[in-house]
Amino acid sequence: MKKIIFATGNQDKMREIREILADMDVEVVSMKEAGIHADIVEDGSTFEENAVIKAKTICELTGEITLADDSGLEIDYLNKEPGIYSARYMGEDTSYHIKNASLIERLNGVPDEKRTARFVCAVAAAFPDGSVKTVRGTMEGRIGYEEKGENGFGYDPIFYLPEYGCTSAELSGEEKNKISHRGKALRAIKDELK
Numbered sequence: 001m002k003k004i005i006f007a008t009g010n011q012d013k014m015r016e017i018r019e020i021l022a023d024m025d026v027e028v029v030s031m032k033e034a035g036i037h038a039d040i041v042e043d044g045s046t047f048e049e050n051a052v053i054k055a056k057t058i059c060e061l062t063g064e065i066t067l068a069d070d071s072g073l074e075i076d077y078l079n080k081e082p083g084i085y086s087a088r089y090m091g092e093d094t095s096y097h098i099k100n101a102s103l104i105e106r107l108n109g110v111p112d113e114k115r116t117a118r119f120v121c122a123v124a125a126a127f128p129d130g131s132v133k134t135v136r137g138t139m140e141g142r143i144g145y146e147e148k149g150e151n152g153f154g155y156d157p158i159f160y161l162p163e164y165g166c167t168s169a170e171l172s173g174e175e176k177n178k179i180s181h182r183g184k185a186l187r188a189i190k191d192e193l194k
Helices: 011-020 047-062 096-106 173-179 181-193
Strands: 003-006 027-030 066-075 116-126 132-143 159-161
Touching (some): 003 047, 047 116, 047 132, 066 181, 173 181
Antiparallel strands (some): 116 132
């Protein structure tokens, strides 16, 4: 195994993925870097289903081992919204600053103990022989009252980690990768790849 394609175009995500998989002796390339342009319809009803759809599509196109993730934020008080629609919540081109402000507004007056939330990441590995493996990682926390921190992306600035006393956007990249949903899922899929 010399190369793995990761079915994403998200550069922030690719940076995290490369940091977490750095100890594997394998080149991890994005779809763009592999020269793949595919319009993948993510119509699954779970994070796992969407990850499998992406991984299988690209694996079948290329014949290469392909990893894909589907991740998002589940807020318990909002019936686990935005969930699998996290990236497309309020429209695909809406900035996360606006999405974060909307979620904080929707939780106005909701006490700390009912602001529980988690980041979920499902990673699928599709192999040329047709087999697929999936794993899931989660990171538990709460929704904060304002955006804080510059290190994360997406919903990180409003995702408060009580045991650290800060948001996931206030952690260093190294700290975040140790405890994050994506870090946990990628370390679990690493074991499946060995």
